[in-house]
Amino acid sequence: MTxxxxxxxxxxxxxxxxxxxxxxxxxxxxxxxxxTMICGASGAALFELSDERRRHQIPRQCERCDTIYRREQGIPPRQGRIGRP
Ligand SMILES: [Zn+2]
Structure with missing residues (x-):
């Protein structure tokens, strides 16, 4: 049984x-x-609880991934970094 x-x-x-x-x-x-990430970075998958992510440090968004993703999705570039969690 699973x-x-x-x-x-x-x-x-x-x-x-x-x-x-x-x-x-x-x-x-x-x-x-x-x-492999869309910016080309790669790493071994490690699963953790989302609480761990907040506990270590607040991660920043990878700018390259964001730029590539937005270009692909047709989303306008973000204005500055104000208001980002
Ligand atoms: Zn990235």
Whole structure:
């Protein structure tokens, strides 16, 4: 018997060195699997509770991922960094 936990790959935002990135994952990575971000950064997948993310430090958004993502989605560039969580 399994108890499935469903995770939307779209909401996976891996944090590397205090920056969170965007990926093009279409499935849940296995722990330790190398995943590549849209900016080209890569790292081994590590699953943690979201509380851990806040506890270590508040991550910043990777500028390159943001720029690429916005260009692809047709979202205008962000004005400054005011008001970002
Ligand atoms: Zn990035």
């Amino acid at each position: 108890a499935a936990i469903y995770i939307d790959p779209l909401i996976i935002q891996p944090v590397i060195d205090g920056e969170w990135h965007r990926t093009r994952l279409t499935e849940i990575p296995a722990p330790g699997q190398i995943i």
